[in-house]
Amino acid sequence: MRIIRYFNGNELPQLAAVTDEDKIYALPYEDFLELVKAAEFNESTPLQHVQDVIQGAPLIPSPLSQLELLVPIEAQEVWAAGVTYERSRDGRNYESSTNHAEGPTFYDKVYDAKRPEIFFKSTKERTVGPGDTVFLRSDSTWQIPEPELGIVLDDTGGILGYTIGNDMSSRDIEGENPLYLPQAKIWRHSCAIGPTIRLAESVENPYDLRIICRIYRHDALVFEDAANTSQLKRKLDELARFLVRDNVVFNGTILLTGTCIVPPNDFTLREEDRIDIEIPGIGILSNTVKQQQPKSALR
Incomplete structure (x- = not known):
């Protein structure tokens, strides 16, 4: 499971999950550390949390090559x-x-x-x-x-x-x-x-x-x-x-x-x-x- 950060349709940073089959699902986070904190809050691992979230997440129709990708994490x-x-x-x-x-x-x-x-x-x-x-x-x-x-x-x-x-x-x-x-x-x-x-x-x-x-x-x-x-x-x-x-x-x-x-x-x-x-x-x-x-x- 890969995590990307991209500009969504509102030109705002957003995370998405990319499966090994290259299916892309929008995630309700702007930053990678938000995802990590949400997983900790739910007493889960990041991978398990993402797998749970994408069960009801919308599928992004655009291929990865057409998304405006950002640096995946703004590391301090x-x-x-x-x-x-x-x-x-x-x-x-x-x-x-x-x-x-x-x-x-x-x-x-x-x-x-x-x-x-x-x-x-x-x-x-x-x-x-x-x-x-x-x-x-x-x-x-x-x-x-x-x-x-x-x-x-x-x-x-x-x-x-x-x-x-x-x-x-x-x-x-x-x-x-x-x-x-x-x-x-x-x-x-x-x-x-x-x-x-x-x-x-x-x-x-x-x-x-x-x-x-x-x-x-x-x-x-x-x-x-x-x-x-x-x-x-x-x-x-x-x-x-x-x-x-x-x-x-x-x-x-x-x-x-x-x-x-x-x-x-x-x-x-x-x-x-x-x-x-x-x-x-x-x-x-x-x-x-x-x-x-x-x-x-x-x-």
């Missing part, structure tokens, strides 16, 4: 985990290869360490949804998407659902100095989430999800690669536990769980590129790319 905070896949570790090592001596790097060490790398990624004001535009940093010349499975958490670190995330990254900035990580990761429209939230109970095995990334330039496919969450070094609940440890985590927080798809080292995104990230069973998160303007040019 988005966090991300790094170096959770071997490919990510190798990519990070390449970025910083001119800046370290021979031998194990700190990326090698964190890949094998007990404590994962977890960093702050975005707020709801910086996050965009399906069909929206992601921005390139004006002071970076080497930028890529990072396709990731996102987990939607409650305030205890429990997993409510799964979504798709694009953790946009500036490889040159991070490679110059690891202390520049926040600037390499956080800027306007540097994070995309969507198009749906797959309720946790309806995912049989989160460690067997295929992630596919395609990048189009002038409508031509210039990059395609795929990975599987079976390649994930760490468990999802382990990442969530470290996030909530001695921390304040809000209901609906999203934790991106790392990437295993890294474009070739000579590749960088360009304006007007289109990024499609697909996880079958969740959907396709599609975003176009625009060049960020320096702040002085925005005044």
